[in-house]
Amino acid sequence: MISPNPTRLRFARLLPAAALPLLAACITPAANYAAAAPQPVTVGIVAINDFHGALEPPKTSVLVPNNKADVLQLPAGGAAYLASAVDSIRSRYPNHLTVAAGDLIGATQLSSSLFLDEPTIGVMNRIGLDFNAVGNHEFDRGRDELKRKQDGGCRQLTPLKPCRIEQFAGAKFKFLAANSIEPNGKTLFPASAIRSFGTGKGQVKIGIIGITLKETADLSSREGLQGVTFADEADTVNALVPQLKEQGADGIVLLIHQGGYTKGERPDPQGCPNLTGGIRAVLDRLDTRIDVVVSGHTHWSYVCDYAQFNPAKPFLLTSAGVFGQVVTDITLAIDPVAGRVVAKRARNLVVQSEGYANRNGRIEPNALFPIFAARSDVAAYVQLYSDAAKIEIQRPAGKLAGEVSRPGGDFANTGGTLGSLIADAQLGATRKSGAQIAFMNPFGIRAPHTLVPGPDGMLTFGQLYAVQPFDNALITQSLTGAELKAVLENGFDDLQPKQVLSASSGFVFSYDLSRPAGDRVVAMTLNGQPIDPAATYRVTTNSFLANGGDSFSALARLRDAVVAPMNDIAALESWLGGDVPRAVPSDVRAIEIKH
Structure with missing residues (x-):
């Protein structure tokens, strides 16, 4: 569920955002040009995937390498801790997006599932998610119930009664579903979106595409899909890229619910050794104007310079494991004059939370890595649903x-x-x-x-x-x-x-x-x-x-x-x-x- 790697992957060709102004000064042909030309705009992207309604700490660990030849277990996860981790990343970026690559809901903890995953949507609203690409598990309770998750309301569409704890207002963030096609030929949710940052000559735009794996029909109840079909991922994305460019997108981020696996000598969420899996066949066919691919589905953690596998496809590829135990911090530097991304980098941050006991003893947070406090408003909201579910859980x-x-x-x-x-x-x-x-x-x-x-x-x-x-x-x-x-x-x-x-x-x-x-x-x-x-x-x-x-x-x-x-x-x-x-x-x- 994490990606092993003997050494941390470093992007020698990707410059840190802080170095870009210095680089610009070095290559300025005239002194007055530097004063007139807008500097690269930095945009931070916070990415998760496969949260699966993990409202409470799942009492499992993320494995990371230490300075020796062994690995450390870090207790991680829980919505309130995830909220703090996301806040800590976003605080570094005046310009930021928060995105997910699918399976926010479905196969969830009982405190979420008993309430039709309404509290998971509520948590993501409080965290400040902007976009989520629909994953296969979003369809677990059917197409109509998924639409209710976006739109809100208390219409009963399953054996479980909705709105048992609160009036459900729906997701404040947008579901994206570029290749999820309804019988009328339209997409189930919007295929893409554009977000602008800055003003005037310094304004930049990022296009976001959301897509799920084409095998979703094989992974979901056909009855619940109600005729929704799933088009080829690469063909769908490649048709959207020119449209986003025509709308002024300077950078393009793909959120895709498909992923890969890595294999190295030691676990390392930052690495990408020996990447395999369904994501590779998609990436090898993608338009190279895509800058970042945020992936999911496999519950694996990795940060990849995909050019090491296919030099013609220099994508930055990321995945953040499962259950909100890892979050990805992505930095883009965008040249508003050239209209393109000039530098990109990413790191996976383990969402250390509270310790727990297993058969081998206690697993406690490690001060060598960031430790997050539970964000109080999210913790109180989760507790509301945990208390409501407790009687049923303990029965x-x-x-x-x-x-x-x-x-x-x-x-x-x-x-x-x-x-x-x-x-x-x-x-x-x-x-x-x-x-x-x-x-x-x-x-x-x-x-x-x-x-x-x-x-x-x-x-x-x-x-x-x-x-x-x-x-x-x-x-x-x-x-x-x-x-x-x-x-x-x-x-x-x-x-x-x-x-x-x-x-x-x-x-x-x-x-x-x-x-x-x-x-x-x-x-x-x-x-x-x-x-x-x-x-x-x-x-x-x-x-x-x-x-x-x-x-x-x-x-x-x-x-x-x-x-x-x-x-x-x-x-x-x-x-x-x-x-x-x-x-x-x-x-x-x-x-x-x-x-």
Whole structure:
């Protein structure tokens, strides 16, 4: 969730803003020209991404290198601390923008999710966000509910009632969605915007484009999208650049909900070694008149001079991890006469917050790095919602005989014992609909990816909701054995990251990734009997998967579909109910054949 790097990346070719007046003096052809020509204008940009409604400190760390050969853990995150960090950066810039690259909402903490993420919007209003590029999780509760987030109001569009704590006024900042196309051909939100700084001959303009990854339809409920489609990212951006230039944009900043990963010897949020991921294919096709690309989606932290990967594309590329634990400080120097950015640099700042305890002891703030105080107005606002959610968070919600987890966290492609437990719960909740098999998608299991019961085996509703925050319906449908194989093959194709569906007890399958795509599932059994390709089976999944989410298109047939009377989180709570703690799944259900 951060970007490893053995050494800090330095931009030798990028001048600090403070040096620009000196440089201008050195190259002035005549003494009186320096007095007449406007000096470069400095604009600061504060950038975040993938906040995911982390109102309270998430009690996780950001890893950074120290002066020795090891790394330090810095406790980070929490909306009130993020507000102070943003304020500290903005105080250095008379001209500034605050932007986000998507997923402000969706897969959020319970204190936000229970209230339809209204408090997350309220926090961002108080922080002073200017623009947010729509991410895939912004669509978690559907297109209409997302529009309500922008416009405000209390129209009920989901099973949860809105405006339970306060009248919801909507976002004061603007959502941007250049490639999110409605059935009428218009963009769901504006594609771009321009912000001006300074006056007269010293005025400069920055164009901002907001875009999400084109695979959003595969990552969101198709029903909730209501016909919204997603155009190619690079084609969309490249068509907008000339328009912004015609409107006088001296610099262009792209906010894109797509990202990458880095790999180095040690973690370093400032670095960019060995950049991989979906962002590279987009960047390699972008118009070079774009100056800065603020990215997201992968929950990684990096600062990149992209010219080191593609000299023809000298973009400044940034990403600020996840949960507001890191914020990016970007400096642009813009020549108002030439109408272009003449210098750019960035650094990632860890939002150190309060210490916390884990299994290995206490993780405390480190004085070698900035430590931020909680901003009082934001802290009070968060507390209002935390208190309202506390009763529900602490409510006993079932018993479990031991710990279950999805090992590897966000980037693991298997569900572990936690995925098996969820699949078993969903099968148990839908047997009356004839269900024989249930599947859970590992990428749908959220942080902290672990359920640790108390000494008496008790789990709270807050614990359950943390790992399953989407309120998905459960859908049971009919699939032939051949279609069932096609579903599993979707997880092993070469189009998306490999994902091994977690199966309910009794269903076992084997796969061999050395075989060609489409023929990697080599065996399937149910209760010890081979799956018959021609026979029909009743299969339960959450509604996200049932609508083809995560590229499981073979599930989107919805033949003889029945919607369960309870959603996914209610099914898990029901499965864990009773006086005797539920046993931890121990059977192997997915077997990888290795050579």
